[in-house]
Amino acid sequence: MLRLGVNIxxxxxxxxxxxxxxxxxxxxxxxxxxxxxxxxTAHLREDRRHISDADIALLTDLCLKRGKPxxxxxxxxxxxxxxxxxxxxxxxxLVPERREEVTTEGGLDVVKGANRIADAxxxxxTVGARVSLFIEADPVQIRASVEAGAQVVELHTxxxxxxxxxxxxxxxxxxLERLKAGAALAADLGLEVHAGHGIDYATVKPIAAIPQxxxxxxxxxLIGEAIFVGLPQAMQRMRILMDAARLERLEATA
Ligand code: PXP
Numbered sequence: 001m002l003r004l005g006v007n008i009x010x011x012x013x014x015x016x017x018x019x020x021x022x023x024x025x026x027x028x029x030x031x032x033x034x035x036x037x038x039x040x041t042a043h044l045r046e047d048r049r050h051i052s053d054a055d056i057a058l059l060t061d062l063c064l065k066r067g068k069p070x071x072x073x074x075x076x077x078x079x080x081x082x083x084x085x086x087x088x089x090x091x092x093x094l095v096p097e098r099r100e101e102v103t104t105e106g107g108l109d110v111v112k113g114a115n116r117i118a119d120a121x122x123x124x125x126t127v128g129a130r131v132s133l134f135i136e137a138d139p140v141q142i143r144a145s146v147e148a149g150a151q152v153v154e155l156h157t158x159x160x161x162x163x164x165x166x167x168x169x170x171x172x173x174x175x176l177e178r179l180k181a182g183a184a185l186a187a188d189l190g191l192e193v194h195a196g197h198g199i200d201y202a203t204v205k206p207i208a209a210i211p212q213x214x215x216x217x218x219x220x221x222l223i224g225e226a227i228f229v230g231l232p233q234a235m236q237r238m239r240i241l242m243d244a245a246r247l248e249r250l251e252a253t254a
Contacts, residue, residue, distance in 0.1 A: 001243075001246075002208055002213065002214065002215070002216065002242050002243070002246055003038035003039065003214060003215040003216070004036075004037055004038050004215075004216055004218065004235065004238065004239055004242065005037065005038060005039040005040065005041045005069075005071055005194075005196075005215055005216065005217040005218070006029070006032040006037040006039075006040055006041065006217075006218065006219070006222060006231075006235065007040075007041040007042065007043070007073075007196075007217055007218060007219025007220075007222075007223075008025045008028045008029050008032065008040060008041070008042060008059075008219070008223065009025075009041075009042060009043050009050045009051055009219055009223075010050065010219060010220055010223040010224075011023050011024070011025040011027075011028040011223060012025045012050035012051045012052070012055060013049070013050045016049070016050060024058075025042065025051065025055050025058075025059065026055065026058040026059055026062055028223070028226075028231060029042075029059055029062055029063075030062060030066075031231050031232065032231060032235065033062070033063075033066050033068050034232075035231060035232035035235050035236070036235065036236075036239065037068070037235060038068070038069070038215070039063075039068055039069040039070065039071055039090070039091075039215070040059060040062075040063055040068065040069075040070055040071065041070075041071040041073060041093070041196075041217045041219065042055060042056065042059055042070070042071075042072065042073065043073035043074070043095070044056050044072070044073070044074060044080065044083065045075070045097060046075055046077065046079070046080070046097060053083065056072065056083065056087055057087070060087045060088075060089060063089075063090070069089075069090035069091055070087075070089040070090055070091070071089065071090065071091040071092075071093055071132070071217065072084055072087060072089035072091065072092050072093070072129075073092075073093045073095055073134075074092060074093070074094060074095065075094075075095060075096070075097035076094050076108070076113060076116055076117055076120045081120050081123050081124065084124055084127075084129060085123065085124070085126075085127050088127045088128065088129065089129055090129065090130065091129060091130040091131070091132055091152070092124045092129040092130070092131050092132070093131075093132040093133075093134055093152075093154055093217075094108055094117060094120060094121070094131065094132070094133050094134065094150075095108060095134040096108045096109070096134070105158070106136065106156065107134055107135035107136035107138075107141060107156045108133050108134055108135050108141075109141070110133055110135060110141050110144035110145050110147075110148055111140060111141065111144045114144060114147065114148060117133065117148045118147070118148040118149055121133075121148050121149040121150055122149055125149065130151050130152055130192075131149070131150045131151055131152065132150060132151070132152035132153065132154050132192075132194060133145045133148065133150045133152070133153050133154070134153075134154045134156060134196075135153055135154070135155065135156065136155070136156050136159075136182075137155045137156070137178045137179045137181065137182025137183070138178075138182065139181075139182070139185055141153075142182055142185050142186045142189065142191070143189070145186075145191065146189050146190070146191065150191065151191065151192060152191060152192040152193070152194055153186050153191050153192075153193060153194070154193075154194040154195060154196055154217065155179055155182055155183060155186075155193065155194070155195045155196075155213075156195075156196075156197050157179065157195050157196060157197050157198055157199055157203070157207055158197035158198040159175050160172055160175040160176055160179060160198075160203065160206075160207070161197070161198030161199055161200065161203040162198060163175055164202065164203050164206075165198075165200075165202065165203070176206055176207075179195070179207065179210060180210050183195075183210045183211075183212040183213055184212055186212065187212035192214050192215075193210075193212045193213050193214060194213065194214060194215040194216070194217060195207055195210070195213050195215075195216055195217075196216055196217035196218060196219075197217075198220075198221075199216060199218045199221060200221040201221075201237065201238065201241060204216070204218075204238060204241045204242060204245070205241055205242075205244065205245040205248075206245070207245075208241065208242040208245035208246060209245040209246065209248065209249045211246075211249065216242065218238065221234075222234050222235060222238060225237075
């Protein structure tokens with residue numbers, strides 16, 4: 001079954017807007033897990049704009065207690081590797097990070113950063129973390145991820161979701177083909193394939209229908225929808241769409 005990882009960063013964004021302690025990301029994580037999330041994702045950014053070090057400690061404890069994976073998103077820096085080695089998360093997802101960006105805008109350049117990424121990957125693997133690299137669905141980046149020692153790649157779906165939302169059907173279709181080919185190549189090379197960024201109800205099905213994808217990580221849209229319908233209901237609807245996409249694909253290929 002396709003797993004749903006819930007990214008709770010933007011609960012921290014709301015909390016931090018007031019500089020107070022409410023609402024707590026760990027409470028959202030608890031709710032998400034109770035509502036059937038397969039894991040929790042949190043990105044400790046270098047500028048701490050949303051998730052804090054204290055959040056990571058609380059989320060680590062919660063996920064351990066609930067027996068669910070914490071996916072620790074992090075930049076490839078000594079500071080972040082040090083924090084991850086202490087926290088020992090189930091998974092570490094290495095992402096590019098620029099202070100001026102609003103969100104993670106592109107994939108990691110695993111070719112350019114080969115040595116740094118391979119070194120961080122090796123260190124993270126010593127504490128049992130499954131290392132995932134957040135990349136564009138580019139064969140060169142996928143092959144470089146294998147070389148770097150990663151076990152997982154998370155394919156960046158942001159450009160697909162943007163094109164689909166803007167109604168640029170040709171562009172969306174071309175990017176979707178690249179995602180499909182990338183997922184197939186990564187799986188052939190022995191990598192587990194995840195996908196994420198920008199996914200909403202309107203874009204989830206074509207992505208979820210890609211058979212090699214084992215996990216979707218979704219944050220902004222689910223936390224936004226939670227304002228209107230509550231997190232469990234938003235997750236439930238997303239899950240229904242994910243499962244329907246898988247089922248329709250199975251039926252189509254049967
Ligand atoms: N996956 C990765 C690696 C990300 O950096 C993010 C954004 O933090 C997501 C998934 C979730 O993206 P969104 O918040 O747009 O659903």
